[in-house]
Amino acid sequence: MNQQLAGYAPTPVVARMENHGRTMLKVAMATGQDLFARTGSIVSYEGFIQYEPNPPAARQAAAQWVSGDGSPVMKCSGDGLLYLADYGADVVVIHLDDDAISVNGTNVLAFDAHLQWGVERVKGLAKLAGQGLWNVEISGTGWVALTSRGTPVVVDCGKGEDETYVDPDALVAWSPKLKVKGRRSFKASSLIGRGSGEAYQMAFSGQGIVVVQPSEDSTDRLRIRG
16 A cells, blocks of 8 residues: 555655645745645644744734735744645745745745735726735745646736736736736626626736636625725
């Protein structure tokens, strides 16, 4: 039996964050290298790992996050291996090198605690969708792990002059330097978005990437809010 299961055993550590299969994240924890992770995402760990739910550094941001579009984070610390997952969603690992990424709150799995981060309202969408769309902007040099409902596509917006249009419920992340605007469609059937009647789309332009998942999130992130 051990031989049959050998292919699923932990692999040697080669990076701070890496995939174990498509749907699990492995994090090499060490003293002084704390981690912010999605609350409830720990599925297993080895060694001495502690976690602090609703840490002070995240309370104010988490309050906005909960009222917006995501869920709060917990702070993890210690030495060992930490395994995280989010209901079988694909895990995408990114290393920022003095760079930044804007992530939908529902798609944040984990990120290095030393990175700068905050909950930001997406500019240009408030008039389109009531209170607008809240995203988590993470910047600096370090590791970030995102989730995607299926294998995502990464669109390079800098390869053409045309705008890139995305269903907001399929949006995972984008480069903060991109220009973003919302667009309404009143056509009976829209190319983007489910259902009929009024549809919302997000248009991106400039130099940068957009990460799109092949499944519309059911949270309806561009709903009208009173």
